[in-house]
Amino acid sequence: MLYRTPALASKDREVLESIDKMRHELRHQVLQTPTKWTAGLRKTLTAEAIAGSNTIEGYKVDSVDAEDLLDGELEVAASEENKAETLAYQHAMTYVQSLHDVADFTYSKSLLNALHWMLQGHHHPRKLAGQWRRDGVWINEPGRPQEAAYVAPDADRIPALMDELVTWLNESDPNGHVLVRAAMAHLILVKIHPWADGNGRMSRSLQTLLIARGGVLAPEFSSIESWLGAPVNTWEYYKILSRVGGKEWSPDRDTAPWIRFNLLAYHQQSQSVQHRITRSNRCWIDLTEYAEHHGIDERQVTALHAAALAGRVRRARYQRAENLSNQQAVRDVRALTEAGLLEAVGNTKARYYVPGANFPPEVLEAVRRPIRLVDPYED
Known part of the structure; x- marks a missing residue:
């Protein structure tokens, strides 16, 4: 028997309806x-998902x-x-995102083990990758290595x-809400803990795959x-x-x-992504207007936009984004640097560019303004 999906309380259904509304608005906005x-x-959100999951x-x-x-x-x-x-998580996440519209898709143990190999293959054979663990495993209490927070099922129970x-x-429950099913898949997999390592990231990846x-939304906006x-x-x-999981299965x-x-x-x-899209669009429009009034080529807005939102941009990324030759990209970035719109940081290989002294301050102020996230259960 697996952990079971609970009946939703009225407040849960209210919050879920609000999420659905935001996600459909986001779809229209995108x-x-x-x-x-x-x-x-899209690339930034993928990077943040990878960084966030690895940070855990x-x-x-x-x-x-x-x-x-x-x-x-x-x-x-x-x-x-x-x-x-x-980089390993990037490979797994890229594959997860690519599966969002596969017509004859099915879940299988082979799929999950293949994803695990992408995530953990660089540790094999020191730590088994793409195969169920062969020994018992437990999770220590944070800060208390001698105390088990959770003891996973014995290895011989994993296949079943x-x-x-x-x-x-x-x-099961094909008409259940996808977000609830995704959350339950995460919980069940992390509690089975079928691999020697990487179970948390695999469980979060499975949740992202279901979403x-x-x-409703492109994969990059789903995690x-x-x-x-x-x-x-x-x-x-x-x-x-x-x-919720208890000390054992x-x-x-x-x-x-x-x-x-x-x-x-x-x-x-969803609140955060909605804000990010609005902010990104506003930034692009403002920088385009600035470029028109200051004799800056429209394509160079891409570099300025990246510097404003991410805080920095690399010449190679700008070159790929605008499909430029190396010479064109170097010339464009040099012009922006000489105009004081960008400022170089670091040596040649590691060099990147941050907003310079003449970068329009009102644009930076707008993109750096923090958002206050609302807790729907406290509304």
Whole structure:
């Protein structure tokens, strides 16, 4: 038996309806926004999801460096181990995102093991990758290594439990809400803990896959992993997993608090993405108007837009985004630097550009203005 989906309380249904409304508004907003304006945001959100999920496991690469790594820029301020974990998760996340519209898709144990190999293959054979663990495993209490917070099912139970999970993913409650099913898939997989390592990231990836398969939003806008990676949310994440899952495999426990926690995450992530899209669009429009009045080529707005939103831009990323030759990109970035709109930081290989002294201050003020996220359960 697996952990069971709870009946939703009236407040849960109210919050879920609010999430659905926001997600459909986001879909309309994205479809109405020129692709060029959202391309960078899609990559940024993917990088933030990867960085957030890895941060939960103790791998520290900030989202801007993660985005550079996704672009093939290896000269970032991170250890080789953290780079390797980021790139491995990129491979898994890219595959997860690519599955969102596969017509004859089915969940299988082979699919999950293949995703695990993408995530953990660089550790094999020291740590098994793409195969169920062969030994018992437990999770320590944070800060108390001698105390087990959770003892996972014995290794010989894993094949049957994973069979049951795959059957549930493919057949059970097909009319259930995708966001609730995705949250339950996360909980069940992390509590089975079928692999020697990487179970948390795999469970979060499975949740992202279910949401992406729901088809409301593009995969890049579907993940809550960056929200979970915020320190205050990570602490609550561990607390709720422990509270709901128990000290050992106990599928008869009440899972309602877990669903409420995930509905909060979905709601606040939707608020954040909605704000980011609006901010990105406003920034692009403002910079385009500035460029028209100051003799700046329209394509150079791409570099200025990236510098404003992410805080920095690399010449190679700008070159790829605008499909320029190396000579054209160098000339454009040099012109922006000489105009004081960008400022170079670092040496040749690691060099990037930040907003310069003459960057329009009102644009920077607008993009740096913080958002206050609303807790729908406190409304």
